[in-house]
Amino acid sequence: MLAGPGSGKTRVVTHRIAHLLREGVRPGEILALTFTNKASDEMRTRVEALTRGARVWVSTFHRFGARLLREYASYVGLTPNFTIYDVDDARQTLKRVIEAGGIRTAHYSPERIAAAISAAKNQLIAFDQYQPQIGSPLSQIVAEAYPAYQQRLLASSAVDFDDLLLHVATLLYQNADVRAELDARHRFVLVDEYQDTNRAQYVMLRALSIDYPNLAATGDPDQSIYGWRGADIRNILQFESDFPDAKVVRLEQNYRSTKSILRVADQLIGSNLRRKAKSLFTDNGEGAPVKLVQYATQDDEARSIADEIANEVAAGRRRPRDFAIFYRVNALSRSLERALREQGVPYQMVRGQEFYQRKEIKDVLAYCQLINNPRDDQAALRTINTPARGIGRKTIDRLAEYAYLHGLSLLDAARRAEQVEGVNPRSAKSVAQYAALIDRLSNLANAPLEEVLGTILTETKYREPLQDSDSEEDLNRLANIEELLTDARQFDEAHPGGGRLEEYLESAWLANETDDWQSESDKVTMMTLHAAKGLEFPVVYLVAFEHGLLPHERSINDEEQLEEERRLAFVGITRAREALQLSYAVHRDFRGQRRRTVPSQFLLEMPRDQMELVEVGRDQWYPPNWDDIGDDAFGDDESSDELDASRPARSAPGALEPFTPNLVPQAPKVMTAARLAGALPAPTSGAAPDDFVQGMTVMHPEHGPGKIVALSGAGKNRRATVQFATAGQRRFVLAHSPLRPASR
DNA sequence: TCCTTAACTGTTTTT
DNA sequence: CAGTTAAGGA
Numbered sequence: 164m165l166a167g168p169g170s171g172k173t174r175v176v177t178h179r180i181a182h183l184l185r186e187g188v189r190p191g192e193i194l195a196l197t198f199t200n201k202a203s204d205e206m207r208t209r210v211e212a213l214t215r216g217a218r219v220w221v222s223t224f225h226r227f228g229a230r231l232l233r234e235y236a237s238y239v240g241l242t243p244n245f246t247i248y249d250v251d252d253a254r255q256t257l258k259r260v261i262e263a264g265g266i267r268t269a270h271y272s273p274e275r276i277a278a279a280i281s282a283a284k285n286q287l288i289a290f291d292q293y294q295p296q297i298g299s300p301l302s303q304i305v306a307e308a309y310p311a312y313q314q315r316l317l318a319s320s321a322v323d324f325d326d327l328l329l330h331v332a333t334l335l336y337q338n339a340d341v342r343a344e345l346d347a348r349h350r351f352v353l354v355d356e357y358q359d360t361n362r363a364q365y366v367m368l369r370a371l372s373i374d375y376p377n378l379a380a381t382g383d384p385d386q387s388i389y390g391w392r393g394a395d396i397r398n399i400l401q402f403e404s405d406f407p408d409a410k411v412v413r414l415e416q417n418y419r420s421t422k423s424i425l426r427v428a429d430q431l432i433g434s435n436l437r438r439k440a441k442s443l444f445t446d447n448g449e450g451a452p453v454k455l456v457q458y459a460t461q462d463d464e465a466r467s468i469a470d471e472i473a474n475e476v477a478a479g480r481r482r483p484r485d486f487a488i489f490y491r492v493n494a495l496s497r498s499l500e501r502a503l504r505e506q507g508v509p510y511q512m513v514r515g516q517e518f519y520q521r522k523e524i525k526d527v528l529a530y531c532q533l534i535n536n537p538r539d540d541q542a543a544l545r546t547i548n549t550p551a552r553g554i555g556r557k558t559i560d561r562l563a564e565y566a567y568l569h570g571l572s573l574l575d576a577a578r579r580a581e582q583v584e585g586v587n588p589r590s591a592k593s594v595a596q597y598a599a600l601i602d603r604l605s606n607l608a609n610a611p612l613e614e615v616l617g618t619i620l621t622e623t624k625y626r627e628p629l630q631d632s633d634s635e636e637d638l639n640r641l642a643n644i645e646e647l648l649t650d651a652r653q654f655d656e657a658h659p660g661g662g663r664l665e666e667y668l669e670s671a672w673l674a675n676e677t678d679d680w681q682s683e684s685d686k687v688t689m690m691t692l693h694a695a696k697g698l699e700f701p702v703v704y705l706v707a708f709e710h711g712l713l714p715h716e717r718s719i720n721d722e723e724q725l726e727e728e729r730r731l732a733f734v735g736i737t738r739a740r741e742a743l744q745l746s747y748a749v750h751r752d753f754r755g756q757r758r759r760t761v762p763s764q765f766l767l768e769m770p771r772d773q774m775e776l777v778e779v780g781r782d783q784w785y786p787p788n789w790d791d792i793g794d795d796a797f798g799d800d801e802s803s804d805e806l807d808a809s810r811p812a813r814s815a816p817g818a819l820e821p822f823t824p825n826l827v828p829q830a831p832k833v834m835t836a837a838r839l840a841g842a843l844p845a846p847t848s849g850a851a852p853d854d855f856v857q858g859m860t861v862m863h864p865e866h867g868p869g870k871i872v873a874l875s876g877a878g879k880n881r882r883a884t885v886q887f888a889t890a891g892q893r894r895f896v897l898a899h900s901p902l903r904p905a906s907r
Numbered sequence: 908t909c910c911t912t913a914a915c916t917g918t919t920t921t922t
Numbered sequence: 923c924a925g926t927t928a929a930g931g932a
């Protein structure tokens with residue numbers, strides 16, 4: 164099913180399930196897979212409503228993978244009680260492996276290496292099949308690190324997120340009998356957002372559709388926004404050749420948005436070359452024109468939006484929950500949050516994973532992890548000296564070494580602390596006490612969860628230092644722990660009988676804050692564009708339509724990635740039902756520096772003659788005379804080369820003429836007062852980072868003259884510490900700062 | 908061993 | 923700006 168935005172895709176899927184059930188298919192034979200918990204919850208609810216509570220297997224890919232792996236753990240070298248490592252734990256494991264193995268990483272960060280391993284896993288390349296490429300130093304490192312990392316995971320009976328798919332794909336691929344059994348078990352498979360499947364997911368789906376080839380895939384190539392996570396858009400584009408008997412259904416009518424909104428979306432996505440063209444239409448009304456607003460600063464942007472929402476709510480025209488604000492990166496939420504708080508507008512932010520990522524929560528859960536899976540070295544490392552019990556780095560290193568030499572888990576090594584060379588008696592005693600503590604806690608493994616957590620907290624005295632403190636942060640931590648206990652109690656109530664420690668942990672590992680988003684609560688929603696997929700709101704604000712942010716600067720040099728950014732904007736736009744505002748700010752604070760922005764090239768690809776163009780606030784840096792603007796308004800800016808590299812002028816086919824000048828005032832050619840006085844060189848005259856030397860006098864447009872105290876870094880990372888007369892010492896990234904040498 | 912403070916560095920999106 | 927590491931001191 165090729166289904167455009169707002170075409171009623173979920174409705175079709177749920178009705179298909181209901182139809183199958185009416186035809187006599189048993190609920191257990193139906194498997195519906197989604198990407199997010201939110202989507203699977205929604206689907207389950209709707210199916211249940213439609214069928215009076217039929218128990219169809221609705222799950223995310225990852226949860227489904229985890230479930231299968233518990234059943235078939237031994238086939239892939241795991242124990243059924245395996246631990247799922249989140250990104251943090253996985254990263255730390257990788258770091259330890261690199262360190263322990265003495266792997267030379269050259270200048271590559273663990274993140275880069277982890278990303279390469281992840282990419283390999285998503286392409287279904289097992290650790291023993293990975294081939295380094297000649298001329299790619301990174302791949303040489305990965306060829307060493309990947310096997311070591313994977314073996315460490317297996318030794319701890321742990322998996323990372325990618326493994327949940329990789330192991331299952333491997334299992335199905337290598338065991339014909341298991342595959343046949345599962346194919347028969349899941350005769351009817353439905354997949355949502357098929358455009359986001361990666362290689363591993365594709366193989367899973369194929370394997371489940373051989374003897375009983377009933378696979379219903381829905382998706383929209385124009386909404387593929389997970390390429391960076393290994394999603395392969397070819398899976399959907401080639402569906403028909405993969406499954407020659409496939410019947411293709413197109414849903415092109417949009418029931419969600421107004422004509423104005425749909426037109427903007429349609430024309431924007433038309434700039435993508437790699438796509439199956441599809442015609443979107445709607446019988447909905449024309450609606451208000453889409454607004455495109457230029458603000459002077461991000462604070463103006465945030466305040467105006469907050470004001471507008473507050474006014475609409477106060478006037479009784481809208482309720483808070485009618486509004487959503489989307490942004491490309493989480494970091495952009497700050498000023499919006501502040502503005503909404505100031506206006507007293509209730510809001511909820513959807514952020515990935517937040518709660519279970521907190522230190523205190525992870526600390527406590529690590530004890531559970533270790534009880535559940537004593538081989539989990541990551542959990543042992545985390546708990547062994549948390550809270551502090553006098554076991555230091557040296558001791559831990561010795562234990563780890565001993566464990567490695569004897570093929571033991573870290574916890575087992577701890578049990579034999581006194582035999583380990585190089586551990587002093589005092590430390591050994593602490594270690595022994597720790598091991599005893601874990602053993603005592605392990606007896607609780609089958610108790611209700613709240614009791615397990617409560618005992619951990621008392622026995623470890625985890626809360627004591629927090630209770631003695633009066634810092635805000637520590638109080639927060641205590642509150643979070645309380646929340647965790649409440650969470651556990653609710654889990655116990657839902658799972659009477661106890662002994663579900665593993666299930667609880669799994670829900671924590673795979674949980675996402677997005678699940679917490681309540682569509683019922685009357686609040687403004689703020690989230691990233693990625694999180695917005697699948698949702699809809701009457702009024703949508705899309706902020707920071709700026710070059711480097713949307714499209715993100717990491718994507719602007721690659722045509723394929725640029726198209727994905729365009730799809731991201733498309734997704735955001737098509738969430739809106741009645742009203743849509745796009746905006747950008749002329750100045751935005753970024754990494755602590757105020758920078759002048761360049762509007763997103765995507766704005767040039769929209770039908771601006773049919774949109775309402777507005778300019779709010781004034782640009783304080785470049786006071787009057789905005790009318791006097793040259794032709795090179797876009798390029799010649801103080802910004803670094805990465806900004807200059809892709810001026811919007813280089814727009815895609817189908818783009819309209821450049822911006823109307825009065826909408827995008829840029830640095831004027833006229834002299835400002837300061838420059839006339841000779842104090843300021845033109846802010847547009849870029850000075851290369853190397854032009855600065857120690858002790859030099861420099862000029863800053865706001866702080867005035869200053870002296871360079873120190874310099875560090877190189878190239879575009881070169882920084883200067885400057886002593887100003889009144890503003891004190893400040894640090895600047897030279898490539899992005901408005902600093903100029905005072906003397907010519 | 909552990910805490911505090913200063914310096915440094917690197918920035919997307921998520922299961 | 924924030925998250926992390928290195929250094930210094932008790």
